Amino acid sequence: MKAKQKRIHVSEQGRPTAPGNNLDPWYSSYAARAAGLSASEVRALFAVASRPEVVSLAGGMPYVSALPEDLVTNAMSTVMRDEGPTALQYGSGQGVPKLREQILDVMALEGIKASASDIVVTTGSQHALELFSKLFLDPGDVVLSEGPSYVTAMVIFKSYQAEVAHVPMDDNGLIPEALRERIAQLKAEGRRLKFLYTIPTFHNPAGVTLAAERRAEILQIAQENGILVLEDNPYGLLYFNQQPPNAIRSLDEDGVVYLGTFSKTLAPGFRVGWALAPHAIREKLILANEAAILCPSSFSQMVISEYLSQADWKGQINTFRGVYKERKETMISALEEYLPGCTWTNPNGGFYVWLTLPDDLDSKAMLPRAVKELVAYTPGTAFYADGGGRQNIRLSFCYPTPEQIRVGIRRLANVVNGELDLLHTFTSSGPLTTRRSSQSFNAPPPNMS
Amino acid sequence: MKAKQKRIHVSEQGRPTAPGNNLDPWYSSYAARAAGLSASEVRALFAVASRPEVVSLAGGMPYVSALPEDLVTNAMSTVMRDEGPTALQYGSGQGVPKLREQILDVMALEGIKASASDIVVTTGSQHALELFSKLFLDPGDVVLSEGPSYVTAMVIFKSYQAEVAHVPMDDNGLIPEALRERIAQLKAEGRRLKFLYTIPTFHNPAGVTLAAERRAEILQIAQENGILVLEDNPYGLLYFNQQPPNAIRSLDEDGVVYLGTFSKTLAPGFRVGWALAPHAIREKLILANEAAILCPSSFSQMVISEYLSQADWKGQINTFRGVYKERKETMISALEEYLPGCTWTNPNGGFYVWLTLPDDLDSKAMLPRAVKELVAYTPGTAFYADGGGRQNIRLSFCYPTPEQIRVGIRRLANVVNGELDLLHTFTSSGPLTTRRSSQSFNAPPPNMS
Known part of the structure; x- marks a missing residue:
């Protein structure tokens, strides 16, 4: 292919x-940009990982079975009884007004004050990423993002012929000084920088959260350099212990486009997310949305709106928090038990742990052996635009049960130990060094520094 | 703006x-392509036409109230009861396999034989148009299309910085000889032609249908010139008397990408359509779909699949046919009664009549007076990329009741007669000529010929 x-x-x-x-x-008829569309490593994995005997620590599927079905069924029945013809019809390209008002309540939980008129409902927040990229990216532009970063955002940037420039993180998220240096370097090279794409809270895949004081600093760096901040926040409400810092958008409304979604706090099957954007950008997002799909699904939006009206949605988010917290804790204790030679992040929310293998192990090369051992994961290379991440693995604790997580980590340990034995046999370099604390997920990428 | x-x-x-x-x-940060995204004339009209006292002959909304609500409610309940967690979860980027099998049955009604593996489910067929355009259009490319053509397809082509070259129609649809000449001319000018975008059956906005013998001829012209055919067929099953010719796709599977939708035969509120494409193109459409939205809504797809399993969907399409046939006949008889100085197409299906005003009247300039008279329509200029269509109006009979249609046409006649009086007063050119038969909807556009 x-x-x-x-x-x-x-x-x-x-x-x-x-x-x-x-x-x-x-x-010979395809557009130049079509060359940027290739199957992601995550995608190829899904096929393998869907076999029932495989414990998948690979996907990012929320555990929707924790959602009582009657909450959804009741909302649907009410919508069809009271507003059937409206739910079945085309609607506004911006989204259902009542739902946009309710989205204000959701965002208020993370300190955001906004107007419903600045919200554009999209087909999952993924489509907001696509529409925003279509509006802003010319071929050759550079998008700044954490390294590692969300796979399918990078697929979109690449599909509009832009390049991703990674900025390293530590346990407190994106490093402001590294961002400053990176921007200076790229500007010196004459590159066009359009925006910083960031997942500040419970990062996918790194699991870390941007510290509160850094949020203001990063915003300031972006402002000084005339760069928009695209804040992607699917996981912010799914915290385990203390609440994370407020969204970056709570600090500034002119320089931040904020993306939210109901995929993780309710269900992804409806494909409903949103963008909150400054007025002029919002107008263009609506036009782009109308061109792409005419309007988001009236039916999906109205069912969610009715669910938010009828159900104890905050209580339901609390239920999800409990489910994921238990799974995360199970994963961390299994890692401590079975993989003491590795290091990992210990997230306070979200779906993912970022694992660092012992030196000289290659997560991508190891994957076929892992699948043979009936455990699947996503190799770290999927989350870098520049070949980084060979020593890393993203482990998802969102979907498998605690029991499956323990089995999966035990299998993974067998694979890692097997690889280490092999390495030991073929090299005579003595005991392998392991690092217990990773200060940075990647060195400046070779092709961009 | x-x-x-x-x-x-x-x-x-x-x-x-x-x-x-x-x-x-x-x-200054927007991509060059963002300049191509502007609000369509149809869009601006929707705001005006939504006031309850205005009879709107402008929109393309199907009459979803003709769909018994319990058919939808039953399908939803079954889905949630039997497969709730699957319906609420992420799904395949290509679409639900069972639904793709059922789509084969829908397309078989128009003579199409295909494999479910070549179908990609999209967020309405609008999104298939967007994804296809993203895959194929480089800046400066030319898309061939009928003149007039579907507004929001042209908005997409323009958003990828391509140009639309119109080819005239007559009462039997696109004129093959005109297509041949147009291609030759554009090739001589060194233009890159990527595809022919066509709505062969019950054309939007023209209401005409491409004759059977022309379908083969147009396909042959496309093949000879290495041009793909993008066949958009939202209305084909909504015929009033005899069934229209089989889809162009029924004649060739390698050179045609076919777009279908449930928006007109069921309901647009679900946003479910599809593309049927040759293998290699289908693979790229799946990747583009995944990048844009990850996957189409599992919930919407499964409800439609269940509806197709449970309900007499062919009988329901027959019901829709009856509704629209009555409305079309009411519109034609009202036109005969109130607007004998105009000409119009008389469609055998679909949603639209294409009206030609008496010479020297301007449908766009006349619109404010029409709205004042409480009738809304879409001026013909909306359907041309080149400023054509000033003498034309698209009249939609899909949504208003027969009574509203008669009132609307009577009001429109008042407007037209008022304009004629005005014209008469300010010119002394004697009786205005009217044309009763339009051989062609447009002359070759001035900026492309």
């Missing part, structure tokens, strides 16, 4: 200089 | 040469 995505030169006369190949007669 | 969409030059150093303006501090 990869070879097919190479772009064939199209002549001035508009006729391809090479014919279609025998696998794809339209090979 | 229009001035704000003008692109500011970005210097080689990556710093905008002009600062943001006071309305939008991010003015």
Whole structure:
């Protein structure tokens, strides 16, 4: 497949200089940007990990079974009884007004004050990422993001022919000084910087949270450099102990586009998320949304709106918190028991632990052996645009039960120990060093520094 | 707003040469393609036409009230009872397998034989248009389409910085010889032609249907010139008398990407449509779909799948046919009674009549007076990329009741007669000529010929 995505030169006369190949007669017709669309490593994994005998620590599926079905069924029945024809019809490209008002209540929990008129409802927050990227990214632009970063955001940036420049994190999230240096360096190279894409709270995949004092500092750096902040916050309400700092958007409304979603606090099957944006950007997001899909699903939006009206949604989020907290704690204690030679982050919320393997192990090369041992994970390389992350693994504790998590980590330990034995046999470098604390998830990427 | 969409030059150093303006501090950060996203004339109209005292002949909303609500409620209840956690979860980027199998049955009604593995479920067929355009359109490319054509398809093409080249129609649809000439001319100018976008059956807005013998001829012209055919078929099953010719896709599976939707035969509120594409293109559409939204709504897809299993969906389409046939006949008889000085198409299906005003009348200029007379329509200019259509109006008979349609056409006649009186007063050119038969909807557009 990869070879097919190479772009064939199209002549001035508009006729391809090479014919279609025998696998794809339209090979020479694709846009240049289509070359940036390739299957992610995570995607290929899903096929493998879906076999029932495999314990998957790979996906990011929320545990929707913790949601009482009658809460959803009751909301649906009310919508169809009271407003059926409206729910079945086209709606506004911006989204249902009542739901946008209710979204204000959700965001208020993280310190955000806003107007419902600045919210655009999207087909999951993923589509907000896509629409925002379509509006802002020219070929050759640079997007700043944490390293590692969310896979499918990077797929979008690449599909608009932009490059990702990673900025390292530590246990308190993105490092402000590293951001400052990175921006200076890229500007010196004459690169166009459009925005900083960040997941400040319970980062995917790193599991860390940006400290409160850093939020203001990073915002200031962005402002000084004329760079928008795209704050992606799917997990913020799913904290385990103390509440995380308020959203970056709570500090500034002109320089931040905030993305939220009901996929993790309710259910992803409805595909309802949103963007909160400064007025002018919001207007363009609505136009882009209308061009792409005419309007988000009236039905999905109205069912969620009714659920928020009828049900104890804050109590339900609390239930989810309890489920994920137990799973996270199970994972950490299993790691301590079975993988003492590794290091990991210990998140206060969200879905993911970021594991660092002992030196010289390669998470991607190790994956086939892991699948043979009936455990699946996402190799760290999936979360870097630059080949970083070979020594890392993202472990998801959101979907498997605590029992499965323990079994999965035990299997993973067998794989890691097997790899270490192998390494030991073929090298005679003495005992392997392990690092218990990672200060930074990646060195400056080789192709960008 | 229009001035704000003008692109500011970005210097080689990556710093905008002009600062943001006071309305939008991010003015200089947008991608070049964002300039192509502007509010359509149809969109602006929706706001006006939604006032209850206005009879709207403008929108394209299906009459969902003709759908018994319990059919939907029963399907939803079954889904939640039997497969709740699956419906609430993320799903495949290609769409639910069972639904894709059922879509084969829908398409078989128009002569299409295909494999479910070549179907990609999308967020309405609108999103299939968007994804296909993202995959194929480079800046400066040309899309061939009927003149007039579907507004929001043209908005998408423009948003990817492509141009639309119109090809005229007559009462039998797109004129093959005109297509041949247009292609030759554009190729001679060195333009890159990527695909022909066509709505062959019950055209939006023209109401005409491509004759059977022309379907093969147009396919052959496309093949000879290495151009894909993008067949958009939302209305094909909504015929009034004899069944229309089979879909173009029924004649060729390698050169046609076919778009279908449940928005008109069931309900648009679910946002479920699909693309049927040759293997290699289908693979890329799945990747583009996953990047844009991760997956289409599991919930919407499973409710529709259950509806197709439980309900007499063919009988329901028959009900819709009856509703729209009555409305179309009411509209035609009202036009005959109230607007004998105009000409119009008389569709055998779909949602729209295309009206041609007497010479020298301007449908766009006339619109404010129409709204004052409490009738709304879409001016013909909305459906041309080149300023054509001033003498035309799209009249929708899908949503208003027959009584409203008669009232609306009577009001429209008052407006037209008022304009004619005015014209008469200010010119002394004697009786106005009217044309009863339109052979072609547009001359070759001035900026492309």
